[in-house]
Amino acid sequence: xxxxxxxESRKRVRGAYLMTVGFxxxxxxxxxxYPSFAESGVEFETYIENLPESVRNVFGAELSTIEGFLAxxxxxxxxxxxxxxxxxxxxxxxxxxxxxxxxxxxxxATPVSRARIVAEKYLSLLVPIxxxxxxxxxxxxxxxxxxxxTISAADLFAVHLLSVPYLLVCAGxxxxxxxxxxxxxxxxxxxxxAVFGLFLVDAVTVDTDxxxxxxxxxxxxxxxxxxxxxxxxDVTGALVLLAAALLLLLVSVIYFQRRDxx
Amino acid sequence: MAAIEVxxxxxxxxxxxxxxxxxxxxxxxxxxxYLGPNGAGKTTTxxxxxxxxxxxxxxxxxxxxxxxxxxxxxEAKRDVGFLPGDPAFDESVTGEAFLDFQAKLKGDSRRExxxxxxxxxxxxxxxxxxxxxxQMLGIVQAFMHDPDLVIMDEPTSGLDPLKxxxxxxxxxxxxxxxxxxxxxxxxxxxxxxxxxxxxxxxxGTLVALEDIDSLLRRGGKRVVVHAKEGIxxxxxxxEGVVDLTTLDDGAQFTFAGxxxxxxxxxxxxxxxxxxxxxxxxxxxxxxxxxxxxxxxxDPLGNESEGSGTEPTQDVEVEEADV
Numbered sequence: 001x002x003x004x005x006x007x008e009s010r011k012r013v014r015g016a017y018l019m020t021v022g023f024x025x026x027x028x029x030x031x032x033x034y035p036s037f038a039e040s041g042v043e044f045e046t047y048i049e050n051l052p053e054s055v056r057n058v059f060g061a062e063l064s065t066i067e068g069f070l071a072x073x074x075x076x077x078x079x080x081x082x083x084x085x086x087x088x089x090x091x092x093x094x095x096x097x098x099x100x101x102x103x104x105x106x107x108x109a110t111p112v113s114r115a116r117i118v119a120e121k122y123l124s125l126l127v128p129i130x131x132x133x134x135x136x137x138x139x140x141x142x143x144x145x146x147x148x149x150t151i152s153a154a155d156l157f158a159v160h161l162l163s164v165p166y167l168l169v170c171a172g173x174x175x176x177x178x179x180x181x182x183x184x185x186x187x188x189x190x191x192x193x194a195v196f197g198l199f200l201v202d203a204v205t206v207d208t209d210x211x212x213x214x215x216x217x218x219x220x221x222x223x224x225x226x227x228x229x230x231x232x233x234d235v236t237g238a239l240v241l242l243a244a245a246l247l248l249l250l251v252s253v254i255y256f257q258r259r260d261x262x
Numbered sequence: 263m264a265a266i267e268v269x270x271x272x273x274x275x276x277x278x279x280x281x282x283x284x285x286x287x288x289x290x291x292x293x294x295x296y297l298g299p300n301g302a303g304k305t306t307t308x309x310x311x312x313x314x315x316x317x318x319x320x321x322x323x324x325x326x327x328x329x330x331x332x333x334x335x336x337e338a339k340r341d342v343g344f345l346p347g348d349p350a351f352d353e354s355v356t357g358e359a360f361l362d363f364q365a366k367l368k369g370d371s372r373r374e375x376x377x378x379x380x381x382x383x384x385x386x387x388x389x390x391x392x393x394x395x396x397q398m399l400g401i402v403q404a405f406m407h408d409p410d411l412v413i414m415d416e417p418t419s420g421l422d423p424l425k426x427x428x429x430x431x432x433x434x435x436x437x438x439x440x441x442x443x444x445x446x447x448x449x450x451x452x453x454x455x456x457x458x459x460x461x462x463x464x465x466g467t468l469v470a471l472e473d474i475d476s477l478l479r480r481g482g483k484r485v486v487v488h489a490k491e492g493i494x495x496x497x498x499x500x501e502g503v504v505d506l507t508t509l510d511d512g513a514q515f516t517f518a519g520x521x522x523x524x525x526x527x528x529x530x531x532x533x534x535x536x537x538x539x540x541x542x543x544x545x546x547x548x549x550x551x552x553x554x555x556x557x558x559x560d561p562l563g564n565e566s567e568g569s570g571t572e573p574t575q576d577v578e579v580e581e582a583d584v
Contacts, residue, residue, distance in 0.1 A: 003366040011354060102350035106403065108314055109344035110367040111336050257332065260315035262275075 004107075004117060008124035012090075016128035019086060023078060023132055024139045030073045031143035034066060066149040067228040070140065071159075075224030079163055081199055083132065084170040084218075087125060088191030091174020094121045095252075097184035099261055108261065115253045118179060122249055125171045133160045152231065159227040162234065165241035166222040170195050172248030179256040218244065263326055265290045265411045265442035266311065270320030273306050280306040282466040283320065288444050288459075290410075293437050295453035295474075296446040298463035304446035305347060307463070308415050311444075312344055325411055340368065343407065347415035347446075349400035353389035357382050357399050361406070369407040376402045379428055393420035401429065405436070412436075414445040418452060430456045451540040453477075482518035484541040489531035497527055516541060 095118060098104040107117060137160050144151045174191035181187045202217035214220045221237030266288035273281040280303045288294040298304050309315050311324055313335045325341055327334035351360055361373060361384070377384070380398035382391060391399070397420040404412055418426045433443055433456050447453050453460055453474075460477050462470040470477075482504070487493060493513040498506055502519015511534070517524060528536070 003363065007359075007363045010359075011352070102346065102348070103352060105312075105314065105346040106344070106349065106351070106364070106400075107367075109312055109339065109342070109346075110364065111339040112367055113332070113336060262309075262315065 002120060002123075004112070004120035005123045008121055009127045012124055012127040016131045019128055020132045020135050023083070023136055026078055027074055027136065027140055028143055030070075031140070031147055034069055034149070035147050037069065038064060038066075065229070066144060066151060067155070068225070070144075070151070071225040071228045074140070075159060075163075075228070079224065080166070080219055080222075081196070083167060084195045084199070085192050087129070087167055087171040088174040088195040089188045090125055090128070091122070091171040092178050092188035092191035093184045094118075094125075094175055095178040095256065096181050096187040097178075099182050100184050104261060114257045118175070118253045118256050119249060122171065122175050122252075125168075129164060129167050129171075133164060136160065151228075155228050155231055158233050159224050162222055162227060162238050163224070165238045165245060166218050168245035169218040169241050169248065172245045172252070175252045176248050176255075179252045179259070182262070263290060264288060264323075266294075266322065266324055266413075266444055268307070268311075268320075268322040271307065271310065271317050271322050272319040273303075273310055273315065274318045279466050281310070284463070284466075284468050285320075286461050286468060286471055288442060290442050291437065291440050292458040293433060293443040293456055294445075295457035295460040296444060296463065297448070297450065297453050297460050298446070299448055302448075302463045303466040304448075304463055305415055306466075308413055308446060311413060312342075313339075324413075340407075341410040343404035343409035343412040343414075345400045345404040345412070345414040345417050348419070349396055351388045351391075351396065351399065354387060356387055357384040357391070357395075360388065360399065361403060364403050365406070371406070372408050373402065373406045376405055379432060380425070394422055394425065397421050398425065409441070411442045411444070414443070416447060417445050418447075418449075426452075449540065482516040482541060483538045484514075485517045485524070486512070486514045486535075486537040487528060487531075487533065488512035488535040489528075489533050491531060493531065497530075500524075500527065 095104070098107070104117075108114070137156050141151070141153065141156060170191075173194045174187065177187040177190040177194070178184070181190070198217040199219050202214035202219040205211050205214045218241055221234065221241050223234065223237075226232050226234060264287040268284050268286050271281055271284040272279065282303075284307065296304050296307065306315075310317055311322055311329060313329050313332065316330060322329045324335060325338040327338040329335055355363075361370065364370070365373065380401050382395040382399045382402070388396070388399070397417075401417065404414065418429055421429060430452075437443060437458075454477065457474050459471070459473050461468055482502075488509070488511050490511075492511050493508060495506060495508050495513065498513060498515065500519060500523055502517050502523070504516045504518070506513060506515040517538070
């Protein structure tokens with residue numbers, strides 16, 4: 001078991017390292033900006049107050065504290081959006097790219113079930129997920145200390161741990177598209193659009209009559225702001241996301257077992 | 263038990279019928295050539311046999327397992343080797359890493375033996391491979407788990423002539439050791455040299471199923487001869503010469519007789535140029551199985567794979583091999 005995951009994972013290591021380094025650099029940049037940002041905090045809060053409510057909800061947290069600043073700048077943007085998109089994009093390529101190039105034939109010819117192929121390929125996305133979630137909290141912790149601020153280690157750990165189900169859902173969205181379309185670029189672009197679209201749906205419907213629409217979005221079940229600013233952990237939300245990720249995997253497997261591969 | 267048993271197999275992609283009610287068997291321990299022009303539906307049959315797609319109607323068994331039963335077919339695949347047409351690999355891994363991966367999934371008891379005959383540069387990334395090297399890597403993976411049945415789609419394409427010879431004699435040894443081989447080709451000569459039996463497919467339909475001796479009798483070579491003094495048509499009125507056309511300085515015809523008779527005749531001339539080559543497959547069909555439906559449009563307007571879309575000049579002509 002897991003031969004396919006191991007093989008696919010090896011191919012992902014390099015990309016995962018590069019991505020993690022990129023995240024560290026971005027995190028360093030944000031944290032480095034924080035002291036000067038905190039000084040001008042009053043002006044910025046006035047600016048936020050003047051934004052329309054729906055826009056304020058997208059960015060609206062307490063930016064004047066390091067926790068609020070990290071939640072908005074780093075976790076909302078970098079983690080929820082950028083990392084989510086990266087995984088949906090990677091998920092979109094998992095199967096479709098191999099089908100498109102004809103590379104899947106030699107794997108399908110082996111005595112391995114299609115279900116196993118799909119599931120093991122999906123699991124290979126744990127490489128970037130685990131690596132980034134192990135390294136980035138350490139980098140953030142260190143960065144925050146360097147600018148003479150403090151942050152709760154438990155909350156920092158929790159914000160990363162609770163993000164894993166969310167990230168698995170993003171990868172799962174890409175996977176569903178990947179088993180559906182024979183062209184990788186369609187599946188990959190579809191994955192990006194799905195994650196970005198769902199992110200926006202949740203953000204702009206908060207406190208409106210259409211708030212229920214946001215329950216379809218994975219971002220509704222994981223809020224880095226709640227964890228970092230208020231110290232509350234939405235374990236139920238994480239379980240909902242984990243169930244959704246499993247469902248997406250199951251749907252992908254069932255569909256992929258039935259279809260023709262041309 | 264037949265190694266492959268195809269029964270009324272039909273595969274349609276939308277309105278296009280790529281395989282139309284095919285029925286044939288491949289006996290255990292034979293080399294079976296699946297011959298047809300490009301676009302005839304050979305790959306469609308192979309992909310159905312491998313379980314990559316389901317039949318529209320009818321079915322097939324591979325080593326006794328029904329291709330519609332995913333679980334059963336998976337069991338059969340332990341003993342099946344497969345080489346796709348124009349095989350595609352992960353470009354970013356080395357040949358060695360690819361074989362290691364395949365070995366974990368199906369075994370590799372004969373890897374070293376195969377690598378002594380087919381030797382792609384294993385330590386290099388596959389992105390650097392030539393077509394021939396990719397083909398050799400494909401051949402090694404197809405046979406390395408010592409399969410009972412090997413299914414191959416155009417196995418010699420991209421191989422240099424020496425490797426083709428190595429491959430052909432390897433196939434014969436495998437056959438003698440009991441392995442069943444099923445491979446597709448659009449080159450008549452190749453099928454002639456190694457196959458015991460041949461199925462000919464055209465426009466999705468099986469038009470002939472025969473042993474190689476009958477095909478040899480029915481076949482023929484395209485001969486073009488140029489002589490200083492020109493060729494007298496009367497001299498060529500011997501058995502085996504058909505479709506004779508005289509040229510200003512020579513003649514062109516299809517020859518299915520004894521080469522020695524032909525050479526005796528030509529010995530009286532001062533030969534400037536002599537070509538003896540495989541006839542294009544479409545010509546063979548024209549001679550022996552009648553004109554294709556392309557020339558006589560189906561009154562019902564039924565389409566089949568290849569009609570109108572595959573130019574016949576696509577058919578490969580082999581260089582003289584005498």
